[in-house]
Amino acid sequence: MSIYLDEKNPSKHKPFDDASPDIVEYVRYLEVIAGKSANTAFSYYCDLRGFSRFMKRRKGLVPEDAEMKEIDPKGLDTAFWGSVTKEDIYEYLYFLNRECGNKKSSTARRLASLHGFYDYLVNQVNRLSQDPTASIKPPKQDKVLPKYLTAEQSRELLESTQYQSDFPERDYCMVVLFLNCGMRLSELVGMDLGDIDLEQRQIRLFGKGHKERMVYLNDACIEALQLYLKKRNTMEGLDPKEKAVFVTRRRKDRISNRRVEQLVTSAMKAAGLKGFSTHKLRHTAATLMYQTGNVDILTLKQLLGHSSVGTTQIYTHLQEFQVRAAIEQNPLGEVKKASLDTTEREAGEISGENAAPSAKINDSASKSEEAAPSGPMEAFEGAANDGFRADVSAMKEPEEPVQE
The missing domain is CATH 1.10.443.10 (Intergrase catalytic core)
Incomplete structure (x- = not known):
């Protein structure tokens, strides 16, 4: 039997009892003690029933070729949940990705359902001593910017x-x-x-x-x-x-x-x-307010009703126009490039500004006696002159003969 919530009155639903006793009690705990909404509890409930079906087939409790949707999710006791290993969890995640085609976000949510379920069995009701999901991390999520209307x-x-x-x-x-x-x-x-x-x-x-x-x-x-x-x-x-x-x-x-x-x-x-859904209107409101309303991230978090500022952070990456403005406002952005001309010029056209290094070296050497440096550069006068008067042509390496 499948349970479907009445979207107009989701809290007034039939009991979630089409699963093993531990799962039924956990879902009740979510609604009554943890204060989760009926929609959240129902999502966890569906995830855990799906895991029950997978484990029944993996452990050989049903035929290997049994269709998942045809497997009864009930009939598993606490001892069975205690026999689940880390390898079983990894196989389940692989199954979700390869056979079910789940996105990373969907796989992460189903893993979160297992984390919560085993945390309940180990820490809340003390029915198990070990949690096979404890060290398993969700798949790294793709950083996708929310789609919104202009x-x-x-x-x-x-x-x-x-x-x-x-x-x-x-x-x-x-x-x-x-x-x-x-x-x-x-x-x-x-x-x-x-x-x-x-x-x-x-x-x-x-x-x-x-x-x-x-x-x-x-x-x-x-x-x-x-x-x-x-x-x-x-x-x-x-x-x-x-x-x-x-x-x-x-x-x-x-x-x-x-x-x-x-x-x-x-x-x-x-x-x-x-390509836009109703939820994209929420993204649109948040984006336009953040971009044009001078709204800080904490105010936007409160306005949207996010429980964590990390959820609201996605809107801070939408400021392309501000990033462009920051680049334009860099004081070095006004510096124009120097006049560069690397083309070969005819003899006699080399100016002092664009002269070859050897020409500048000889020129500076001839003028060194006329204008001695002063100030901080005076200490380097001797070394500089010695270096500039070096015979560069003598430093060339002989060409190696071509080997046939």
Whole structure:
């Protein structure tokens, strides 16, 4: 049996019990004690069920040619988890990469699920004494810069939502909030009317791990919300008790994540924008604020609701125009190159400035008696003259005969 979360009410789900007892208890621990969101707990739950299937096939508990999705993930006890070795973990990571085609980020997350599970068994409930994942590090991640829309592309998208939608007030408002506040999709869908304070120009959001934060609204957000809420509150058939901010036009209830993605994708397509997802609007907001809003990295971290500043650091690499400006502002950037001419000149055209070294040496030697150096260079007068008067021609090495 597969468990699927209700995206409108992810915390109200059926028990995660389609796995071995240790995994079921660990997932409950994540939600109740560790305070992880239902989505996070569900992701770990799916990862550990997948690992259970892999280990059953690896240990010969099912036929070797058994399809992974057909293997029952239940029936493994604590002693079995204690028998898992480091080599088993490495084989699992190899399987994810070679047979499943997982990206490095996906493999890292599945390894994190195993780290957490074994940490629970060893340190939280003391059922095992050793952790086979302890010294295994995740694959080194590729440093990929987030993809985002330019300011001009963002304007085109906003224009598109006004003319390519059957509910333009709602769709325009959602995109405005995405682009100005940098909120997550789940945060926008989960907003309730009580979370909005137009007088104080702010919205209360609940991010990952039930973390609450306040996001302030600029003029564009205030105007878009006022236009939409006026339309929403006069919708025929809307339940007065419906507390969701964004609702569907047909069912008159909270809009789903998937529906928002469809609407945004449609608006992007109409605007001629390809290769962008709804989450890229969050990247766009963060990038534009950091580049043009004089926002420091700690402020941006708080605004986006990141738990670690390391996550926010990706936006510090987007300042190409600042890097270019730094190069241009280098004081040595004004120095022009000297007049260099390495072409062979005709006899008699060699000037004192471009004379050959031998000519300059002889010239300086002839003038040394007329103008003796003074100041700091006076101490080097004798050595310099001796060096300049050396017979360079006598130092040439004889040419070796050509050997046939």
